[in-house]
Amino acid sequence: MVPFAGYSMPVQYAPGIMAEHLHTRAAAGLFDVSHMGQAELVGEGAAAALEKLTPADVQGLKPGRQRYGVLLNPQGGIVDDFMFSNMGDRLFLVVNASRKHVDLPLIESVLPAGVTLRALPDRALLALQGPGAVAALATLLPDVAALKFMGVWAGDGMIISRSGYTGEDGVEISVPAEAAAAFARKLLALPGVLPAGLGARDSLRLEAGLCLYGNDIDESTSPVEANLVWSIGKRRRMEWNFPGAETIRNQLDHGVTRLRVGIQPEGRQPARGHTPIQAGGATIGEITSGGFGPSVNAPVAMGYVAREHAADGTPLDLLVRGKGLPARVAPLPFHPHRYAR
Amino acid sequence: MSDMKFSKDHEWLRLEGDIATVGITDHAQNALGDVVFVDLPEIGREVAQGEAIAxxxxxxxxxxxxxPLAGRVVEVNSALVDNPxxxxxxxxAKGWFFRIEPSGALPDDLMDENAYAAFVETL
Structure with missing residues (x-):
């Protein structure tokens, strides 16, 4: 158990990170991610209000669907990344644990009369991830089998989205806290389901090329630099009415000086976060997440490099303990996504 | 393993003749989790006690x-490179790291197996 964002979290269970990671890719892993912030936005104009803070297309999201977005500061820096779902009569939000104290007041500050933000601290969040996850859950809740990737189902007090943070098919289940432990035990009793900790969650998301807030993105990185332009809605790119729109428009028109890329070290030695990246003896960037990818069976990393060094295959040197470790810019994800599209 | 000594850095040492074989303890490997890479010292390197060498x-x-002791690195376990x-x-045993020819007496703060087990209990 380790402290994380004010919570006591399991890094790993008895089988260890490697086994939990591989089991999640082969069958199903159950992650307790109740530290994530959950909230709902209710009232006429809720979607338009949220668009004051994010370049995502919130108003165009159909009922029963979920989408990924970033909240931006006036400079176009990323305040947080988050998931939002259209529940018909409300928007359901999931934000990062370490940022909920920032996000919720920020959202509150832009709401017009009649739109209410309600934090949901009494809801737990369970992620059941892996190729066997939905089939296993469907033995308890047959309706979830019909969900497609980023589809959302609500019932029995739960909100279930077919999404996650591992690159695998799977679901995230929001459940009232008082029912969470019993429901988690039910899930763990399903064939093929084993518990997995924060360690495996991190190695899975890194292989899947997904950003970790605070490591790979923060208030100093823009969605263009972070290679998250896909999260900006088409309509929003015509309206340019989100925070930092001028900066981001300029970056899209003229390019950025640095970009987030995948980085594959040669050999077996991992390069961790904050490792300096060099090219031709000059420092041109820094690793933001790095470790060993159990499914890739090799070290994997991501980080920011100067734009002229960002093309796939570009050779780099990673300065690990004073020695240059050869590496190359690599396409993301390191392990193919297997979503139920 | 009555001939094994242990350090507070969770390393073990076994002196056989003039040569000390060094590795990390079961407690240490358990805390680290799955090992994926080792960087071993150069053979012939003179090392000081407490120096980070791997x-x-x-x-x-x-x-x-x-x-865990001063001396000269005389051998490293190259099997770890392919199979950490x-x-x-x-x-x-098979997971040993390196062998050192000591340049002096063993440090006196090394523990025997029982003392190390008691030390781990206090953590």
């Missing part, structure tokens, strides 16, 4: 491995 990387983190998991599966 690195062990698990899926979780990187950790230094220290020379030996450190997890057999930490006190």
């Amino acid at each position: 690195v062990v990387e698990s899926v979780k983190a990187a950790s230094d491995v220290y020379a 998991a030996l450190i997890n599966s057999d930490p006190t």
Whole structure:
């Protein structure tokens, strides 16, 4: 158990990170991610209000669907990344644990009369991830089998989205806290389901090329630099009415000086976060997440490099303990996504 | 293993003749988790007691491995390069790291097996 964002979290269970990671890719892993912030936005104009803070297309999201977005500061820096779902009569939000104290007041500050933000601290969040996850859950809740990737189902007090943070098919289940432990035990009793900790969650998301807030993105990185332009809605790119729109428009028109890329070290030695990246003896960037990818069976990393060094295959040197470790810019994800599209 | 000595850095040492074989303890490998990489010292390197001379990387983190005594590195376990998991599966035998020819007496703060077990209990 380790402290994380004010919570006591399991890094790993008895089988260890490697086994939990591989089991999640082969069958199903159950992650307790109740530290994530959950909230709902209710009232006429809720979607338009949220668009004051994010370049995502919130108003165009159909009922029963979920989408990924970033909240931006006036400079176009990323305040947080988050998931939002259209529940018909409300928007359901999931934000990062370490940022909920920032996000919720920020959202509150832009709401017009009649739109209410309600934090949901009494809801737990369970992620059941892996190729066997939905089939296993469907033995308890047959309706979830019909969900497609980023589809959302609500019932029995739960909100279930077919999404996650591992690159695998799977679901995230929001459940009232008082029912969470019993429901988690039910899930763990399903064939093929084993518990997995924060360690495996991190190695899975890194292989899947997904950003970790605070490591790979923060208030100093823009969605263009972070290679998250896909999260900006088409309509929003015509309206340019989100925070930092001028900066981001300029970056899209003229390019950025640095970009987030995948980085594959040669050999077996991992390069961790904050490792300096060099090219031709000059420092041109820094690793933001790095470790060993159990499914890739090799070290994997991501980080920011100067734009002229960002093309796939570009050779780099990673300065690990004073020695240059050869590496190359690599396409993301390191392990193919297997979503139920 | 009555001839094994242990350090507070969770390393073990076994003196056979003039040569000390060094590795990390079962407690250490368990705390590190799955080992994926080791960086071993150069053969012939003169090392001081407490000097970081090797690195062990698990899926979780990187950790230094220290020379528990002063001397000269005379051999390293090259089997670990291709199979670092030996450190997890057999930490006190096949998972040894390096061998040192001591330049003096053993440090007097090394523990025997019982004292080390008691030390781990206090953590």
